[in-house]
Amino acid sequence: MKRTLLLAAALSLGAAQAQKTELEYWTLSLKPFFTDLIEGQIKAFEKANPQYSVRWTDVPFDAVQQKLLSAIASGRAPDVVNLNAEMVTGFYAQGALEPLNAIAPKGALNTYLPRAKTAFTFDKQLYAVPWYWAPKVVAYNSEIFKKAGLSRPPRTTNELLAAAKTIKDKTGNYGFVPDLRNLEFLYLFREEGLPVLSKDGKRAVFNSPEHVKVIQTYLDLYKKGYIPEEAISKGYVAATELYGSGKLGMLITGPQFLIRVENDNKAAYDLTRVTSYPLGAGKVAHTPLMALAVPKASKNKEAAAKLATFMTDDTRQLEFAKATSTFPSTSGAAKDRYFTEGGKGAINESRLMMSRNIGSAEDLNVTVPEASRLHKAFKDGIESIFFNNRDIKATLDDVVRTWNAALAQ
Template sequence: MRRRSLLALAPLGLVGACGLVPGDSDRRTVTVWLMKDSASQDFLRRFTERFEHEHTDLRLDIRIQQWTGIGAKVQAALDAGSGHGPDVIEVGNTQVPQYVEGDRLLDLTLESLRWGRSDWLPGLAEPGQQSAHQYGIPWYAANRVVIYRKDLFAKAGLTAPPRTREDWLTATRRLDSGGVQGIYLAGQDWYTLAGFIWDEGGDLASDRDGGGWRGTLDSPAALRGMDFYRRLQALGHGPVGSDEEHPPQAGVFAEGRVAQIVAVPGQARAIVQRNPGLKEKIGFFPVPGRTAHYPGAVFTGGSDLVVPNNTRERDGAVAVVAALTGATWDTDLARTMNYVPNRKSLAKAVAGEEGVAAMAAGAAQGRATPATPQWGAVEADNPIKPYMTKVLTGADPATEARRASRRITDVLNSLG
């Protein structure tokens, strides 16, 4: 997942200092690359102290990295000689496939079985797999929810958030009146569209037919997802020719005439900063699903931990990954940083925070973008965005979907 400013090495002094204890010269150093803002300094201090107390032969050297330019830094580290790079690396969940190529990551399949991978969030676990082998170990997640105005819902006679997509449409129609947008949904919010496509059983691209990856926006399931997006988007005035960042939808919501947006819960902070009067009026609920039994599918962003094959501290690196992604520290991190834990069974750990609880409910149905190293090139060209705009402005969906799918296929094959 690309996040924040999505390398200059910057050792975290407070954390590194935890290894300076009597007998430190006898310890083996495990170098860990973590990304800026993924964990608080206090969390890392507490983790390091406990880990080094329990592993008296190891010392942690945690180094904080910037998201900008991290891809090239990781590639260089994976290609370095043995012992010349980090032993554990935090990577975006959707970036794992590009690092697996060339046998550069340690196969952690056997370890993952002991670590309970059947309980992991699918949107974190699936991108970390290749040919049934597990290379990326889920750490934490974040995903979109519906941020809504409780007062506007009450005014419209809506006593509870909708739980099905059809009920969502009905509620949004009631909200879309009196100068209020029922929902602000930009025309090119393709991550939200992806969730509707997955909900229908479709995908953005597939390799299931054995002929390599190809775009599948023209499948019946994907077309149904686009049709729902079209119906929902029409219940507001979101610009059909731009995405959710142009203009930033938090700013539009803060103006006070929007009942709902689809965004990560953290967007609520930006809204309240611009309009403090909305602080007690904002609520959250999971993106509704096709039925009331499960929330809708959502794109799951977040991080996995990987171990380079060129590590000289294999056992130490595996121990660090096991500890950080284990239930105790993963729960601690989720509560500290308002993340979704990596396991479905840990959702109750964040039940006390409305926005995070809504994220956790949706994350159980989470997905990630197609697990191919070439998907980044698709996003750079991104034929999905103009496809969406054309459909929303009246073009034939099937025709435009075929064109966009061919473009996706061409990009994937040209780099394959």
């Protein structure tokens, strides 16, 4: 009798396991540092949803787009995939992502910060759930500020640029190293309240005198030696290296970079204070945002939406933010005392400043067809201005024509 009961129990357990639906979950470059965290969150999902099992694959950031295209083509698409805003825009344009409004658990999409959802909303449908980001702050070396005769950190973009010149003139150190690679000027335009596209989205409009003036401001600083060449070639990497060596007045950053500074040069870290990111006329700060999306090729769309919203709910986002020194995109987690109370030291100060700056944070990725080609045209144009002395207005006119030819189709 006992053997019969044990056999029946084993058969019952085997049947239950056989009935489980496996969901494939892709993240970007989280192993090995955050393996325990993600595996723990997956176990929590499986416990709360015993009808599902999750197979986790971590993909290198630079490889995810090609791997996802290949997986979709071969009929083996993941159910949930981690993408950034630019990638979401591209896959949406290809019709490769499933809108989430109709398949997400009831009320789940209301937990995210409205500004966070903006980056992934197309035609009033949400195509990815926001995950983590790091609102920008300004870390500054208090000793360099004292030597430059600066009594307080900058509060506006104009004050930031003026402080950078003063620091270089008075101390010989660079004041700051803006990241001018890739599409940064598109974001700087919007931070200064200047549009990139017309209101109907059918024309590029970033060749006005005001747009020219923004680039001219940074070009003048570059030509006069206030900005190093690395601002265009290495961006944040160059800035973090200089700041960590005690040779940079201000670092526009998030807490994750301050951890590196603390590890590389404790003396420079101990001199560091943190203030809010100075806003331009647009009163918005570009804040790159990660997300989880459900490919249209997923065979388990509703279950995938359940997994995506579970992994990005208040509890999971707060856990992730604490482990990675990033900031959550859900309202509840963003209000946690971990962020709102701050504490001693630059890293704690930066969390408080991120919390104060979250109202101005927005991923300013620009949605256009043929995004890769148009983005490359813009990046090539900026490099030609800085490295080949091309005229700013003529270059922007050329790039706008290229964009408008694609937008008109």
